[in-house]
Amino acid sequence: MLSIQPYKGARDFYPEDKRIQKYMFNVLRSVVEQYGYEEYDSPVLESLDLYKAKSGQEIVNEQTYNFVDRGGRSVAIRPEMTPSVSRMVAGRRQELAYPARWYSIPNLWRYERPQKGRLREHWQLNVDVFGIESEHAEVELIQIADSIFRTFGASPDQYAIKVNSRKFVDYLFHDFFKLNKESAHKVIKLVDRMHKLETIKFESSLREIIAESKLESVVADEIITILKVKNIEYLPLPVRAHESLISLESLMNHLKNIGITNCFFDISLMRGFDYYTDIVFEVFDTNPENKRSIMGGGRYDGLVGLFGVNPVATVGFGLGDVVLLDFLNTHGLLPKIEVETDVYLIVLGNNFTYASGVASDLRKQGVNVAVDSSGKKVGQLIKNALKKKIPYVIFIGDNEASNKKIVLRRLADNHETEEEVSSASKEILDNKQ
C-alpha cells in the first residue's frame, strides 16, 4: 500500500495552507515591486559545479541533493538561488541596464534534519540589486526588508536588523589579532555558530584554535572581550578607526535618517556563505520564543565574475517562508484569509442545465461559483459550504427554474431572499469588498 505522507521534511499545501502561502507571497511581491524589482526564475535543477564554486563547502558536501543524470551530468536541486541569479546576470552582462533590480520566490532544497524553522524544502524570497557600488544599495535592501515587516503589521520592537562587515571581520582576525588564514577561517565559522553553543563550549573551542595556531592565550581573552561589544563606539581605538567601520556607521546613520530605528551593530554576525565581500545584515525575531534569523544578506561583488565576465557590484538578501510564517504566528500577525469561492450553488431536482446558465452569468459578473448537483440532502450540502468557508449559498429548484429567479442565503446569519441573478451578484460582490 502506498504511503499518504509527503517526502520527509517537505510539506503538502492543502488549500487552507496554500492560501496562507499565497497571502505571504502577495505581500512580498507587492513590497519589492514598489521598489522597482522585477521577478525572474530559473530551473530547480542546476549543474553541481555552480555550488562548488563559491557556496560554503558544508552546503555542497553534506547538504545538497545531487545526483548524476542519465547523460552523465552532475546536477543538484538548487539549495540557494544566488548562484543561479549570478549565472543569469552573467549570461546578459552586456545587455542589461544597471542597476538591475531582480527578485524571485524559488523553492530550495537542503538535506538536513528537519526541525522547527528548518525544513528540507522551503521557499525563499530572493531580492538582488546589480550595479550599485555605493551604500545606496545596502540602504535600499534593508529598507525593503523593513517595509516587508511593516507591511505584515509588525512593529519595530518585534524584529531587529543586525549589521556587520565582512571586511571588518577579516581585518579583525587576520590583521589585528594576526591569525593565519586557516585559523581565522575556523574562528569565523565558530563565531557564526556562537549563539547556538553554550558559552563554556564556545570559549573552550576558541582557546583550542588559538593554541593550535601558536598564539598566546591572551588573544583568546581579547577575542572574547571584543565579541561582547554591542556598539561600534565602544570598540578599542585602533580597531575603531578601520575604514570598514566608517562605512558601516555611515550606513547605520543613513538608515536612521530614513526612519529605521531598530538597526544594530553585531560583531558576531558572519553569515554562512563564503561569497560575501563587505557589509552583511540579518533580521532577527526579538521574541525570546522564536529567536531566529528571518532574513539575511549582504554584498557579494565577486560572484557574477566567476562566469568569465566583468564582475558587477551586487547586494542581495534571502527571506525564508518557514521562518517568516513562524514569525507571523508568534506575533499574531496572520489575518483571516478569505476563500476565493463566493457562492455554493445547490441544484435541486433535475435543473442542472438551468443552473449551469445561472452559474455562467454569475461568473461573467465576477462571482466565483462552485456548483453542487450531487442531489444530497440540503442540510449536508450547507454543511459542505460551511466547511469550505464559502459565504453564500444559492438554491435552484423547479420553482426558481420556472420563474427565472434564485434563492440566495447568506450563511453568516442565514438571511435568505428570492432574487434576480443580477441583484444577487451585486450583493455578493458588495460583501466581498
Added chain:
Amino acid sequence: MLSIQPYKGARDFYPEDKRIQKYMFNVLRSVVEQYGYEEYDSPVLESLDLYKAKSGQEIVNEQTYNFVDRGGRSVAIRPEMTPSVSRMVAGRRQELAYPARWYSIPNLWRYERPQKGRLREHWQLNVDVFGIESEHAEVELIQIADSIFRTFGASPDQYAIKVNSRKFVDYLFHDFFKLNKESAHKVIKLVDRMHKLETIKFESSLREIIAESKLESVVADEIITILKVKNIEYLPLPVRAHESLISLESLMNHLKNIGITNCFFDISLMRGFDYYTDIVFEVFDTNPENKRSIMGGGRYDGLVGLFGVNPVATVGFGLGDVVLLDFLNTHGLLPKIEVETDVYLIVLGNNFTYASGVASDLRKQGVNVAVDSSGKKVGQLIKNALKKKIPYVIFIGDNEASNKKIVLRRLADNHETEEEVSSASKEILDNKQ
C-alpha cells in the same frame, strides 16, 4: 570557467519571460477560481513508488528523474501531479467535503530529448474534481478548458476539443475484435502514437500485432476502417449500441447545450496514462503549423483507492505552459504586457536623502518607483528607463530639493512638467488604468 547556460531542456525566465508566464498563470488562476477551484501544492520530490503504481511504465523507466537519497529512499522529481494530488486526497479522505475542487500549477520534470513543445522542465495547470460520479464532472472540466481558451481570446475554430471513452476502447479491442489482453494493450499503445507515424508504418505495425495474436488479417482491415470513423453515428451497429458510447453522446449533447460547438468524437484518442477509466478528452490546436495537444485529461476513479482508502470518483486535466505559449504565439493572442515599475526616479547631485523621501511618498500612494542615484549622464539614464519599458521618469536635483517639487517626464511623448509629488502620483496612477 562556469557555464552561463541553464540545465539542458530547462528555461531561465528573465523578467520579460517571467512577465509572460505570470500573465498566463493569472488567466489560468482567474478562470479556475470562477468555477470554485482551490489551489494546493505538494513537494517537487516524491517517493518513486508513487509513479510505479499507476503511471505508464515508459514514464517511470525511461523518463523520470530519480535517485536514491542519503537516507536510502528512492525518490523522483515529479513527472506529473496526478499521483501527488491523489496521495493528498487519500490523506484526508474522510475530512474533505465533496465535491472537492482543486487546482495547482506545478513544475514537472521528464527526461526526454528537448523539442518544440516538449521540454525537460515545464509547468502544468492541473485541475481535478473529486467526488462527482455523474457526467456533470466531465461537463464542468471541459467547460473550464473552453473558458480558458476563450479568456485568452481564442475563437472556437482555433482549437478543437476531442473526446473518447476508455471503456469503449477496451470493449472494442477486447470484446468486439477479441484481442487478448496483451495484444489489445499493444494496439492501444500503437493507436496512441498513430498521428505521429506514417500511415503505411502504422498499418504494417498493426498487421504484425494481429498476426502475432493469431487472428485473421481481416481484423486488421476492420480496425483500420473503424479508426477512420469521425462520428459516433457512422460506427457499425453492434458497436454503436455500447453503453460507453451512449454516455459519450450524452456528454457531447450536454456540451452543445451550454454553447460548446467545437467538441468532436475521436476514436483514436487514447491518452498515454494507464490510470484513466472512462471518458478522456484533449484540446488540440487546429492550426496546421502547431497541431499539438495543449490540454488532456479524463476520469480516473481508481487512483485515490491505491492509498488504502475508499476510492473516489475523479475527473482531471493537465494543461502545459510550453504548448499553451506556442498556441498563444501561433494565433497572435499574447497581449502587450506592461512592466510593474511605474517610475524611474533619477537623483541628480547630492539629493539621495530627499529623493528617498519622495520615493517613499510615491510608494505609499501605490506608485512603484525604481531609484537611480548612480550619477551617470542623464541621456544614459533615460535610455535605461526606456530599455526597462518604464513609462515615466522623475528628476530630482538641487532646485527640486529646495522647492519641494519634482520634474515628471512621460517617455511616450517626452511631455515634461514640474509638479508636486501628489499631482505626479495622480497622473501616473491614472495612466496605469
